[in-house]
Amino acid sequence: MYEIFIFLSCKYKYLFLLKLLLLLQLYQNQLRIDFMQQQTLIPQHRKVYEILRSHITDGVFHEGDLLPSENELCTVHKVTRPTIRKALERLANEGYIVRHQGKGSIVKGVPKGVGILSLTGTTSAIGQDNLLTHIVVKPEIRNWSEAFTFPLNQQEIESGCIYLERLRLVNNKPVFFDITMIPNINLPRFTSRNFENKSLFDILRKNYQVEVKGGEQKILSIVADEKLKDYFQVGSGHPVLQLNRKIETNRPGFYIYSQVFCNTDEYALYGTF
Secondary structure, three states: OOHHHHHHHHHHHHHEEEEEEEEHHHHHHHHHHHHHHHHHHOOOOHHHHHHHHHHOOOOOOOOOOOOHHHHHHHHOOOOOOOHHHHHHHHHHHHOOOOEEEOOOOOOEEOOOOOOOHHHHHHHHHHHOEEEEEEEEEEEEOOOEEOOOOOOOHHHHHHHHHEEEEEEEEEOOOOEEEEEEOOOOOOOHHHHHOOOOOHHHHHHHHHHHHOOOOOEEEEEEEOOOHHHHHHHHOOOOOEEEEEEEEEEOOOOOEEEEHHHHEEEOOOOOOOOOO
16 A cells, blocks of 8 residues: 555656646747747847947947948848938937948947936946946835835836846946836836846847936935945945936836936036936
8 A cells, every 4th residue: 555655656746747847848938939029029220220239339349430331231130221221320319320421330439428317328328347237126026106206107006116226336436326116017027137237228128129218307415324325435424416317218108217326426427318
């Protein structure tokens, strides 16, 4: 009788493990399908834009360099000329290149200005090599009723938010501490992504087609509290710049909310918003 029990136990364990492996395989297959569908949904001009933009920000092309001609880009990326022109127009509008009739597209470099006041984002404006991002609070789902004095609509309240805290260092000096809240609307697996030394705007743009368009911000001068004194390594009474921001995106009614604290001892903030 005991031997029969052991046999049945082993049999059920085997079936359980087999079922678990099958579920894991189905989950992995679904991830591949989701990724392929996501790639298919991205327009060709966006893909070309992302490639050329990364080549500029990563230093493949430097200020003053001439980008390949439209015909060459068509050949390399296997797309039509209007697609290439659309990608180049966007790069020009964002300040990465200047287009000259008869000459081609000349690289201007990464748009200047500490990006906390710029639509390009901090990572793009300062440069990946000079900027480190430490995650203080990993992305997590929370309920919310307001966002840094900005009122929320009913859909935002009902959906909850994705909350994260980050400390940003410029040349190894703590300069920014920011708290970000994003509506938990159509951002699958967002909390499982790695944000360490990554650009939030880039992740939203590349993976979710969410692009920053503009916004409003309230700027305050405050005294560093105990938390900020520890993060910025400053003494009592140290002045800190506080920005409460409501950032508009290309999704109607979808806003990114953030509260940013800046230690401007060595870095002045400038740019457009």
